[in-house]
Amino acid sequence: MQTLRETLLVFENQLRFTFRYKITIVMGLVQPVLYLLLFGPLLTGLGDMGRPGDTWQTFVPGVLVYLALFGAGFCGFGIIADVRSGVIERLRVTPVSRFALLMGRVVREVTVLLVQSVIIVTVGLLLGLRANLLGILAALVLVVLLGIALASLSLSLGVALKSEDQFAPLLTSAALPVMLLAGILLPMSLAPTWLDVLSHVNPLRYVVDAIRDLFADHFATWAVLEGSVVGVVLAVVCVAVGMRTFAKENA
Amino acid sequence: MTMIEAHGLARTFQAPHGEVTAVRGVDLTVEDGEIVGFLGPNGAGKTTTLRMLTTLLRPTAGTARVAGCDLLTDPVGVRRRIGYVAQGGGANPAEVVGNELLLQARLYGLSKAAAGPRIADLAERLGLGGLESRLVGSLSGGQRRRLDIALGLVHRPPLIFLDEPSTGLDPTSRNQLWDHIRGLRDELNATVFLSTHYLDEADALCDRILIMDQGAILVEDGPEELKNRVSGDAVTLEVSPEDVRTAEDVVVGLPTTRDVAVTGNTIRFRADHSSRSMVEFMRALDARAVDPVSIQIDRPTLDDVFLTLTGRQAGVAASVDAA
Numbered sequence: 376m377q378t379l380r381e382t383l384l385v386f387e388n389q390l391r392f393t394f395r396y397k398i399t400i401v402m403g404l405v406q407p408v409l410y411l412l413l414f415g416p417l418l419t420g421l422g423d424m425g426r427p428g429d430t431w432q433t434f435v436p437g438v439l440v441y442l443a444l445f446g447a448g449f450c451g452f453g454i455i456a457d458v459r460s461g462v463i464e465r466l467r468v469t470p471v472s473r474f475a476l477l478m479g480r481v482v483r484e485v486t487v488l489l490v491q492s493v494i495i496v497t498v499g500l501l502l503g504l505r506a507n508l509l510g511i512l513a514a515l516v517l518v519v520l521l522g523i524a525l526a527s528l529s530l531s532l533g534v535a536l537k538s539e540d541q542f543a544p545l546l547t548s549a550a551l552p553v554m555l556l557a558g559i560l561l562p563m564s565l566a567p568t569w570l571d572v573l574s575h576v577n578p579l580r581y582v583v584d585a586i587r588d589l590f591a592d593h594f595a596t597w598a599v600l601e602g603s604v605v606g607v608v609l610a611v612v613c614v615a616v617g618m619r620t621f622a623k624e625n626a
Numbered sequence: 627m628t629m630i631e632a633h634g635l636a637r638t639f640q641a642p643h644g645e646v647t648a649v650r651g652v653d654l655t656v657e658d659g660e661i662v663g664f665l666g667p668n669g670a671g672k673t674t675t676l677r678m679l680t681t682l683l684r685p686t687a688g689t690a691r692v693a694g695c696d697l698l699t700d701p702v703g704v705r706r707r708i709g710y711v712a713q714g715g716g717a718n719p720a721e722v723v724g725n726e727l728l729l730q731a732r733l734y735g736l737s738k739a740a741a742g743p744r745i746a747d748l749a750e751r752l753g754l755g756g757l758e759s760r761l762v763g764s765l766s767g768g769q770r771r772r773l774d775i776a777l778g779l780v781h782r783p784p785l786i787f788l789d790e791p792s793t794g795l796d797p798t799s800r801n802q803l804w805d806h807i808r809g810l811r812d813e814l815n816a817t818v819f820l821s822t823h824y825l826d827e828a829d830a831l832c833d834r835i836l837i838m839d840q841g842a843i844l845v846e847d848g849p850e851e852l853k854n855r856v857s858g859d860a861v862t863l864e865v866s867p868e869d870v871r872t873a874e875d876v877v878v879g880l881p882t883t884r885d886v887a888v889t890g891n892t893i894r895f896r897a898d899h900s901s902r903s904m905v906e907f908m909r910a911l912d913a914r915a916v917d918p919v920s921i922q923i924d925r926p927t928l929d930d931v932f933l934t935l936t937g938r939q940a941g942v943a944a945s946v947d948a949a
Contacts, residue, residue, distance in 0.1 A: 381733065384729065384732050384733060388725075388729050391725070392720065456720075457718065460714070460715075460716070460717075460718060460719055461712050461715050461716035461717075462716055462717070462718045464682065464712055464716055465710075465712065465715075465716025465717075465730075465777065466716075466733070467681075467682060468680055468681065468682065468705060468708070468709075468710040469705060469730070469733045469734060470702050470705040470706045470733075470735075471733050
């Protein structure tokens with residue numbers, strides 16, 4: 376109860392900044408929408424992509440995961456200024472639980488991600504995506520889990536590195552292979568065996584494939600099960616890592 | 627009640643070239659209602675010790691009770707009862723002053739309704755009234771510092787830690803700040819533990835001073851006692867040329883004087899600090915018919931104390947910098 380109240384306080388405070396800089400939500404949407412508008416139509420010409428479901432059912436899930444990776448995954452950038460100005464240290468001297476200090480920020484990122492995802496799915500539907508509501512809702516749950524994981528990880532990285540100069544190159548160079556190996560733009564079903572095997576090391580691949588199945592109305596598949604398990608485990612592990620970072624060196 | 631009781635508090639850091647000992651084992655006691663200062667050059671281990679006492683850094687050795695709670699087993703209890711104002715402050719430059727104070731109050735469990743009057747009172751007390759809607763980043767250095775202190779006080783902690791509170795302030799803001807710090811104790815009944823590398827600040831504020839150097843406490847005493855203990859008053863006596871020899875005789879002959887040096891018509895020496903000894907000195911001069919042209923007595927500064935204790939000028943950094 377206490378922790379929930381504290382989490383909400385931090386969340387509320389963080390959200391105020393989001394509203395003040397509404398432009399960042401829109402900016403975060405520009406690239407994924409461009410992918411939908413300028414890259415999606417190319418794929419529709421390719422026909423079968425080696426998996427069930429049509430092009431949009433394959434591509435829109437990729438864009439959702441892209442959004443989580445490049446949105447929530449980069450949120451640690453913003454906490455660095457707070458580390459430097461002493462805000463984080465000031466909060467760590469208060470009796471507020473370390474979980475709330477982390478989760479308040481994570482929930483903000485996930486809220487933004489959710490709003491963006493709804494917009495992306497809507498644009499997708501306008502472009503010709505066919506998916507039923509249940510599939511979309513289930514997919515959003517997976518997006519939320521992924522958002523929690525990536526945001527926690529990114530925030531810990533920001534707190535640990537304390538420098539934008541290190542954070543930016545590290546994350547950009549990590550995000551590209553993660554994106555490519557998840558089969559975000561084109562599904563890994565098209566990949567040669569070695570690439571397919573390699574991509575299985577990447578947890579994001581399971582989440583993308585699960586969302587694709589959900590959009591294609593296949594609920595009871597291995598991919599959905601795997602994606603869900605990976606999503607939950609990833610979220611739990613990353614939150615644990617995040618809490619360790621926030622509690623680091625504490626007495 | 628004892629506010630801080632620490633035994634053997636120590637901290638080592640892992641550095642690329644091996645272990646660095648920032649604090650070697652600090653024992654200290656601070657009683658309720660005291661203003662106690664940590665005085666020492668940069669890198670003496672003041673901030674590291676403060677960070678340990680405020681639960682931000684886990685000691686590698688030692689134990690402490692802070693504001694009645696055990697530092698290691700009940701850090702949350704400690705956090706509830708202390709306020710901490712870090713060297714660089716902790717206010718968010720992108721946030722509005724009022725919001726920042728409200729958030730802080732609510733993080734300490736105050737309801738919105740209870741926080742309002744508390745914040746208004748605090749803002750008034752610290753000269754922040756009317757600034758509630760200003761952006762933190764737009765405040766002057768002095769205002770910002772007072773906001774940092776207000777943030778450390780919203781939950782009315784019985785114990786407040788201030789890490790180098792006046793660093794970077796102009797003389798006027800500094801004097802104002804000192805008044806506010808005295809007010810914490812006198813009006814809010816708080817115990818204040820501060821660190822500083824300014825000798826005049828420790829002298830002006832503290833009931834008791836702990837001199838820290840290279841990770842250990844060298845000496846602990848009141849500012850007056852420290853000054854008496856180390857050097858005594860510096861006396862500069864000027865006499866007419868024909869009296870120089872006689873005056874020197876008188877000075878050397880007194881049991882309370884030392885370090886006598888004569889240059890021209892001026893005789894400089896150190897004398898124990900007591901009004902008695904100066905009276906005796908004047909009588910002795912009178913008895914030999916020496917009529918001083920001028921006489922000047924300077925109380926030793928903490929600079930002198932520091933120099934005597936460490937062999938270094940204060941402000942000259944020690945070898946280990948453990949920020």
